[in-house]
Amino acid sequence: MSMVRGKAGAITFGLVGYLFLVELVSGVLQGYYVPLIPDLVEHLGIHDSDFNWFEAAQLLLSAIVVPILAKLGDMYGHKRILLVSTVLTAAATWWLAFTGDFTTFLIAWALQGFYVVWLPLEVALIFDRGRVTGRGASQTRRAAGYLVVALEAGAIIGALGGGRVFTALGGNVQTTLMVPAIAVTLVFFAILFGVPESKPLPGRSLDLWGFVLLTIGLLTITSGLTFLRINGPGTWWVYVLMVVGLLTFVPWSRYELRQKDPAIDLRVLRQPTMWPVQLTAGLVGISLLGAQAPLATFAGTDPVNGYGLGMEADEISYIIGAYLVSMIVGALLFPRLSKWTSPRVALIVATFFVATGYLLFLPNHSTVAGTFVNMAIAGIGSGALVGALPSAAAAAAPRGQTGIATALTNTTKTIGGSFASAVFAIVLAAGAATAVTATASSLLGYMTVFAICGIGALVAAVLLFLVPKLAFADVDDLADVPLEDALLEDPVEN
Secondary structure: OOOOOOOOOOOOHHHHHHHHHHHHHHHHHHHHOHHHHHHHHHHHOOOHHHHHHHHHHHHHHHHHHHHHHHHHHHHHOHHHHHHHHHHHHHHHHHHHHOOOOHHHHHHHHHHHHHHHHHHHHHHHHHHHHHHHHOOHHHHHHHHHHHHHHHHHHHHHHHHHHHHHHHHHOOOOHHHHHHHHHHHHHHHHHHHHHHOOOOOOOOOOOOOHHHHHHHHHHHHHHHHHHHHHHHHOOOOHHHHHHHHHHHHHHHHHHHHHHOOOOOOOOHHHHOOOOOHHHHHHHHHHHHHHHHOHHHHHHHHHOOHHHOOOOOOOHHHHHHHHHHHHHHHHHHHHHHHHHHHHOOHHHHHHHHHHHHHHHHHOOOOOOOOHHHHHHHHHHHHHHHHHHHHHHHHHHHHHOOOOOHHHHHHHHHHHHHHHHHHHHHHHHHHHHHOHHHOOOOOOOOHHHHHHHHHHHHHHHHHHHHHHOOOOOOOOOOHHHHOOOOHHHOOOOOOOOO
8 A cells, every 4th residue: 555655744554544443443333233133123122124213214314414524524624523423423332232222222323323424524534635745636546445445344344243242242232232332432542643634724614504404305305215115105295205305405506506605515516527426426325225135135035936046144144245345356446447547437437347237137146156246246346436436526626625525425325325225125015916935025126126226327327427537636647638638627726
């Protein structure tokens, strides 16, 4: 790993190393609880389906708070807000260990979602410090790749460790839940003593009413999608919620365009270096956040239904593990491909990998080996995009807006995942009546899910062709480029 050294404010081994620890813990949080779900259901005295509310609540919170915290990071320093979000995450994670009823567990689980802002803040911090080198964009891509490696490695460690810790502790839920709380607490000190602060742009202000309107819009849209998934397509008021949310953005947009320092600068957002990246995040979020549960149930479906692999839970974990490992490979390859070609071409290649992996399920879904191949291809593309999209957004944003730009890739990804989860739940439920076993769906339902994932990624790839050829390049790389071939605005220093 070659990071810039010896220059004030540059990207260093130490900075990336400490942030690597932060993302490792972030991954642990995402994987640790998965094997514990049956035991948590029993501990809380709830039904399996009730656990959906925990995921929904955390997605709602992350969609709302991530843009606000990112903007505060731009205003007051990304390290400072990273510390604040870590304190909130640690408090919620400790709360989880000491609560035993549905309501308080739901609140604590939702508040734990503050960790979702870590990666956007880290990418913004890295890029802002790298500006002084003239190669901040490429250094950020490389650093973000290593952070994604940490994230996925942490998810693997968490998924493998959660159940084993529970068994080693004699099935004590409370003690088992203290382990991730300790990890988050320790990572606070890693940030405090190991991560330097970025340099915020002075004279900024918080557009409170802009964020209020944005929150109302996001809350109603994501709530509508969540209730659509839980209550089904026959619930008329969920569509009213989503329409109200969409209509909220009309007065919000007009208000934002009149502000000197808006919550989200729409003039920056509509630039050709920015809007395709944000839409790509939403489209790729369909598969990143929405397809994992259908993939697991597809692999576990009894072949007596005419499809499915009939795999047990431990065997399904191997497919998930292969997918996570392929994401690590993609995260490591993306900076190299960007250097060999260009960041824009690398983004397009990554989205084509995601599209290819899921579309291959249409003809190639009857064997375990075929499923492994499909997931590995999709995983390489997904792993590249997890770090590449916020890095691209940071490179396209003007100084003082890197945090909010990177955070928006997370917000649009969350909305895409919420949309996918709702639609996939309806599609799979609609096909359940034709299945042989009680819990299965239809093959057509699963093929529809995979087709939506693949087509969404294809649309993203087409959108990325609209990005200027030299987008997200280093300042040094643009020095000898003819003016007519360069971007209209400097991608780093504008």
